[in-house]
Amino acid sequence: MDSKTIRITERVFDLEDYSDVKRSLERIREDLIEREHDFIKNFHNLMIDENQKGKVIDHLGESTLEVASQNLNLLLDLEECIEEVIAELTEEVNNMNRFTMSITYTEDKPTP
Amino acid sequence: MKKTVITICVLVLFILGGCQMGKSQKPSEMDPKDLPEGRAFEDEFTRSFIQSTEEVSPGYYPFLAKNGKWKSAFPKEGLTNDLDYTSKDNFESFIFTDAKKGEDSSATVNVSYYSSFNPGHIESKKRSLRSKTGYDLDFEEISEDNATYYIAHFEDELEGKENRSLYGYAAYIQKEKDAGGINVIYTISCKNHCEDKKEAELKEAFDWIKTIKFVDDSKDDGE
Amino acid sequence: MSEKVFSARELRLRITDLEYKDLSPEAYKQEVERIYFEETGEALPAEMEVFTTKQSDAISQDSEYKGTAIRFHSEENEIDEVYIVSEGTQGLNDWLYNVEALVAGRSFVQVEEADNFMDEALDHFQYEYDSNKGSYDVPIIGLGHSQAHNTNATAYLVHDKFTNVYGVNGAQLNYYQLFRADPQFEQYLKEKYPILETDRDKIIDLNTDELKQHAINFYKDKAQNIEQDFSKQDPLYGVKDFRGLFSLGKETVHETNANYPGISDMFGKIDDDYLQQLQKIAVIYTKGSEKGDKMHVVDELLGVDTKFFRDFKLHHYATKNFQLLQNVRALDAALPEALEPIYQITDNKESILSELQDAGYISTEQKATLMDSFENIEKEIQAIESLVNDMKVARDQNHEGMILTEVIVDAHSFYKLQGALESLAEELEDFPAEEFEALLDSLGKSHGIGELMESLSNDKRKYVGTELYIKNTKGSKDIWISLSVTGRICGLGKLKLLAKEEKIEKFKNKLESKVYEVFEEQRTRANTAVDYMEANPNLDREFLYPHGFSPSFNRTITRINVHEEIPRFKDTSLDMTEHIHKLNASVEKGHSLIQQYRETVESLFKEEDNIAEQIDFMEGMYING
Numbered sequence: 012m013d014s015k016t017i018r019i020t021e022r023v024f025d026l027e028d029y030s031d032v033k034r035s036l037e038r039i040r041e042d043l044i045e046r047e048h049d050f051i052k053n054f055h056n057l058m059i060d061e062n063q064k065g066k067v068i069d070h071l072g073e074s075t076l077e078v079a080s081q082n083l084n085l086l087l088d089l090e091e092c093i094e095e096v097i098a099e100l101t102e103e104v105n106n107m108n109r110f111t112m113s114i115t116y117t118e119d120k121p122t123p
Numbered sequence: 124m125k126k127t128v129i130t131i132c133v134l135v136l137f138i139l140g141g142c143q144m145g146k147s148q149k150p151s152e153m154d155p156k157d158l159p160e161g162r163a164f165e166d167e168f169t170r171s172f173i174q175s176t177e178e179v180s181p182g183y184y185p186f187l188a189k190n191g192k193w194k195s196a197f198p199k200e201g202l203t204n205d206l207d208y209t210s211k212d213n214f215e216s217f218i219f220t221d222a223k224k225g226e227d228s229s230a231t232v233n234v235s236y237y238s239s240f241n242p243g244h245i246e247s248k249k250r251s252l253r254s255k256t257g258y259d260l261d262f263e264e265i266s267e268d269n270a271t272y273y274i275a276h277f278e279d280e281l282e283g284k285e286n287r288s289l290y291g292y293a294a295y296i297q298k299e300k301d302a303g304g305i306n307v308i309y310t311i312s313c314k315n316h317c318e319d320k321k322e323a324e325l326k327e328a329f330d331w332i333k334t335i336k337f338v339d340d341s342k343d344d345g346e
Numbered sequence: 347m348s349e350k351v352f353s354a355r356e357l358r359l360r361i362t363d364l365e366y367k368d369l370s371p372e373a374y375k376q377e378v379e380r381i382y383f384e385e386t387g388e389a390l391p392a393e394m395e396v397f398t399t400k401q402s403d404a405i406s407q408d409s410e411y412k413g414t415a416i417r418f419h420s421e422e423n424e425i426d427e428v429y430i431v432s433e434g435t436q437g438l439n440d441w442l443y444n445v446e447a448l449v450a451g452r453s454f455v456q457v458e459e460a461d462n463f464m465d466e467a468l469d470h471f472q473y474e475y476d477s478n479k480g481s482y483d484v485p486i487i488g489l490g491h492s493q494a495h496n497t498n499a500t501a502y503l504v505h506d507k508f509t510n511v512y513g514v515n516g517a518q519l520n521y522y523q524l525f526r527a528d529p530q531f532e533q534y535l536k537e538k539y540p541i542l543e544t545d546r547d548k549i550i551d552l553n554t555d556e557l558k559q560h561a562i563n564f565y566k567d568k569a570q571n572i573e574q575d576f577s578k579q580d581p582l583y584g585v586k587d588f589r590g591l592f593s594l595g596k597e598t599v600h601e602t603n604a605n606y607p608g609i610s611d612m613f614g615k616i617d618d619d620y621l622q623q624l625q626k627i628a629v630i631y632t633k634g635s636e637k638g639d640k641m642h643v644v645d646e647l648l649g650v651d652t653k654f655f656r657d658f659k660l661h662h663y664a665t666k667n668f669q670l671l672q673n674v675r676a677l678d679a680a681l682p683e684a685l686e687p688i689y690q691i692t693d694n695k696e697s698i699l700s701e702l703q704d705a706g707y708i709s710t711e712q713k714a715t716l717m718d719s720f721e722n723i724e725k726e727i728q729a730i731e732s733l734v735n736d737m738k739v740a741r742d743q744n745h746e747g748m749i750l751t752e753v754i755v756d757a758h759s760f761y762k763l764q765g766a767l768e769s770l771a772e773e774l775e776d777f778p779a780e781e782f783e784a785l786l787d788s789l790g791k792s793h794g795i796g797e798l799m800e801s802l803s804n805d806k807r808k809y810v811g812t813e814l815y816i817k818n819t820k821g822s823k824d825i826w827i828s829l830s831v832t833g834r835i836c837g838l839g840k841l842k843l844l845a846k847e848e849k850i851e852k853f854k855n856k857l858e859s860k861v862y863e864v865f866e867e868q869r870t871r872a873n874t875a876v877d878y879m880e881a882n883p884n885l886d887r888e889f890l891y892p893h894g895f896s897p898s899f900n901r902t903i904t905r906i907n908v909h910e911e912i913p914r915f916k917d918t919s920l921d922m923t924e925h926i927h928k929l930n931a932s933v934e935k936g937h938s939l940i941q942q943y944r945e946t947v948e949s950l951f952k953e954e955d956n957i958a959e960q961i962d963f964m965e966g967m968y969i970n971g
Contacts, residue, residue, distance in 0.1 A: 017893065023872075029864075032856075039849060040853070050843070092925055099918060103865065111908070112909060112910075119900040239408060239409035250475060255530075
């Protein structure tokens with residue numbers, strides 16, 4: 012009996028879409044940004060300094076700015092991160108569900 | 124030819140005009156010559172509240188509040204003025220005097236409508252009228268279809284430049300289906316021979332208070 | 347006065363202002379606690395209960411009157427008192443309505459609504475009304491700003507339930523209003539002026555100085571229980587001597603904005619007659635606005651119901667000819683008197699606008715715009731006057747009624763009249779109020795409680811609006827610090843960080859369940875599929891059909907070898923653990939920031955000032971809810 016082998020690549024499971032997961036994560040991220048703004052706002056109006064060059068107020072202001080920008084940057088970067096993770100998840104999953112295989116088969120004689 | 128057309132037009136207009144006569148009109152739209160006697164009809168402002176020249180009872184004509192939320196009868200010698208009238212959707216304050224010519228007594232009637240007064244809480248309303256008038260009021264309760272009347276009698280003797288007797292009713296009317304309340308203070312002021320007419324005047328006042336009715340939004344008052 | 351809890355002016359002012367914040371009962375109570383502590387350094391000395399118009403059953407939710415009743419009770423400290431804080435009118439548009447409505451004295455709906463609310467609140471707090479005494483057995487103190495002071499004070503005069511009434515930049519009492527709202531005052535005036543018994547409208551002709559004196563005499567016993575604070579620059583203070591108004595009670599006037607001299611100074615320079623005309627206009631404007639649409643303002647301004655003219659159609663010449671005659675004559679007769687105050691203003695527009703400009707209230711451009719507006723209004727009114735006169739003259743000359751050609755000419759006048767009425771209405775509607783925003787803004791601020799409080803500052807305590815700042819007692823420079831903000835930073839700040847932590851946890855959980863676990867599940871499924879395929883090569887598999895393995899092909903698969911490298915989790919970059927760590931670290935940064943602020947504030951004060959304890963207290967208010 013003749014035995015032949017072919018090599019094929021075929022999708023075994025349907026394509027997956029994780030955009031709802033992405034949205035879900037995004038929403039939390041956006042919420043965290045809003046909360047960050049809200050948190051920083053809390054620090055407003057603590058002091059009035061007649062002399063505009065007050066060290067005390069400036070120092071606090073700098074610290075606040077530092078924390079605010081670090082935290083917000085982190086959250087802003089997170090957007091790209093989420094995007095990448097979801098993209099990778101989608102790609103990995105869809106790839107793994109597409110098999111490359113060698114198939115060895117025989118031709119059966121047609122029934123008369 | 125043109126003249127004929129013009130004449131026909133004019134005739135048609137007058138015929139149409141003719142057909143207009145005879146419909147019931149509001150006193151404010153009528154020729155003063157056709158109006159009944161009485162201060163209420165002589166005064167332009169007062170006249171604007173009266174809905175028709177047909178009496179609802181002897182000497183009384185139908186009155187409708189400017190905000191359309193309540194109505195009552197109105198005496199033909201009744202008179203109000205611009206300053207004594209405020210009308211908003213949620214509040215209407217209306218004061219009129221009723222004085223028959225040549226008589227010793229006259230009445231001042233003060234009516235206020237409040238759209239925000241919910242049913243219940245009647246004790247508070249009675250208390251308000253007592254503190255407002257300074258009288259010890261004892262209220263009689265009368266229930267009607269959509270409203271409950273709380274009416275109290277008062278009497279006072281004033282000694283001053285001229286001795287006067289004051290007597291009348293303080294009332295609160297509560298709309299029952301939904302929010303709406305009306306305060307009434309009906310005061311008759313009399314200089315002489317008061318005892319003779321007092322009973323009749325008080326009855327007239329009492330009956331008048333009963334003519335105050337709330338107008339339902341759902342009802343169509345008609346054009 | 348008898349108050350125990352809100353015994354200081356600053357406390358009363360801040361609580362009065364609190365009404366505008368529209369808080370829930372819980373948030374309101376928290377604010378009262380905060381303000382009390384900040385002002386006195388102590389916790390409230392009594393239990394507090396709150397009842398608002400939102401909870402009221404006696405008056406419906408669309409009542410005009412809004413307010414809050416606060417009850418303080420403590421047996422230990424012998425405190426038992428109720429405050430009725432009525433909500434005033436804060437914005438300038440409302441204030442304009444204020445002046446117009448109150449100068450005219452036309453509405454007292456809030457007085458009665460307030461009285462009903464008070465009864466309900468006291469009943470809610472379980473106090474009983476003593477009918478013999480005509481009062482409740484507990485001190486009731488009224489607080490009110492602007493319109494609310496008029497409400498409280500009028501309610502006090504009419505119903506006599508308040509013990510004390512405090513007003514700030516309040517709208518004053520009005521004897522025309524009281525003539526209608528207080529039957530006892532009405533009788534008193536009728537004693538003095540018997541004509542009022544039969545001709546009530548004559549009250550407007552009575553001497554206003556006399557009327558004012560009568561009102562002050564009649565209510566003099568109550569004057570000692572009323573106290574008022576004013577900003578000199580408040581426009582409402584400027585008009586407090588307008589005809590119809592009178593003031594009762596002790597008055598304290600504060601100079602609050604040195605930039606503007608104050609309207610009363612300006613009014614002092616203007617003719618009395620002129621002011622009267624302004625007042626008439628105010629009444630007219632209010633009555634027109636009350637009815638809602640712009641044509642009503644025109645009607646009120648001209649003193650006639652112009653609806654008849656506006657709705658007039660050609661066929662009405664036949665059907666309403668008589669009314670038309672009446673109306674034309676009436677309008678013609680009424681116009682000169684009705685227009686007199688308007689002409690007074692437009693004739694004097696130059697001087698009044700110059701006054702405003704000199705005082706710095708309006709700029710040159712604004713003066714020009716306003717001049718234009720007045721001129722246009724004047725023009726329209728003159729047109730109307732002239733048209734109406736034409737129509738009247740036409741009728742007087744044709745006693746038998748007009749022939750058709752005259753009707754046509756008349757109709758043309760009519761058409762122009764309708765147009766002029768429309769134009770006038772538009773002109774009034776387009777009156778450039780926005781032009782004067784800066785002025786209005788400034789006037790508005792002077793009417794607010796904030797500016798007044800700022801004038802109460804001293805060298806240790808300073809108000810910015812109604813917020814209090816105290817001066818440091820340590821350090822080389824003067825710095826002003828808000829304890830409330832400090833408490834908020836610490837207390838509310840910590841609560842927010844806690845909430846943020848929870849959110850980060852939620853994020854992490856979602857990653858785990860929707861990304862990591864999903865990845866693992868997919869891996870498992872794929873691996874299982876591979877194993878199964880390799881173990882069972884010849885099963886019917888639809889995905890192999892395109893490659894020649896559908897049933898029709900009669901082929902037997904003897905072996906499948908899957909060349910698949912299914913990645914492990916660690917081979918991917920799906921792991922976001924590092925990011926989660928960073929997010930958690932950001933929460934730590936928040937805590938550090940709070941700590942830094944706190945320490946900074948504490949370092950600005952000497953130990954004996956007990957700042958740390960005060961911050962603890964404020965912080966506790968947020969954390970403990």
